[in-house]
Amino acid sequence: MQFLLTLLVAAIAAVQTVSFNSQVKRSDPVLVRAVIDGDTIDVTTFGRVRLLGIDAPEIGRGFDTAAPFSREARDRLVSLILHRWIRLEQEGALLDAYNRHLAYVMREDGVFVNAALVGDGLARVSARVPLSRLPELEKAEAEAKAFRRGMWGEAPQIPSASYTRRSGRVKSSAPKTKTPRGKRRKTRKSKS
Numbered sequence: 001m002q003f004l005l006t007l008l009v010a011a012i013a014a015v016q017t018v019s020f021n022s023q024v025k026r027s028d029p030v031l032v033r034a035v036i037d038g039d040t041i042d043v044t045t046f047g048r049v050r051l052l053g054i055d056a057p058e059i060g061r062g063f064d065t066a067a068p069f070s071r072e073a074r075d076r077l078v079s080l081i082l083h084r085w086i087r088l089e090q091e092g093a094l095l096d097a098y099n100r101h102l103a104y105v106m107r108e109d110g111v112f113v114n115a116a117l118v119g120d121g122l123a124r125v126s127a128r129v130p131l132s133r134l135p136e137l138e139k140a141e142a143e144a145k146a147f148r149r150g151m152w153g154e155a156p157q158i159p160s161a162s163y164t165r166r167s168g169r170v171k172s173s174a175p176k177t178k179t180p181r182g183k184r185r186k187t188r189k190s191k192s
Helices: 002-022 070-081 113-119 134-146
Strands: 030-037 040-043 047-051 085-090 101-107 176-178 184-186
Touching: 030 070, 047 113, 070 101, 070 113, 101 113, 113 134
Parallel strands: 047 101
Antiparallel strands: 030 040, 030 085, 040 047, 085 101, 176 184
């Protein structure tokens, strides 16, 4: 009985995979005009495109602080596709909440850009619905974690204590003694 249940689940998964693959629409070649951040680009014909299934750290605009690895993600995306011809593969919802097109990005030489960013540890998988290329993205993320690439590597540098200490206040290195009421007080060193 367990075998039949497993076989049934595998058959349903295969049918779903085939149906997702048949819904992928591939564009004609388009030129990348600009890279906005680590997961958003501007292309001819379509305008703004959000890379499907991934999330790169936010650059930070205005008063927001840039997240660690946000500039590296944007720079890597620039090196991969800026002023190059690409093809967009769309499946599922065509637009996101910000009216950007959602798509996988494929270079003309076959490089799957979404997976390249994830594999470099500069983006993470963020798919919330089943996608045809989700296994590729998950494999790239697992490799990035295993090899400690990008955001999966060392923690970003944290400012030293002297950077965060309030100016004008210097901590005393004098030992503390107990007062008669059980409270602590600092002992003063005598001036000689």
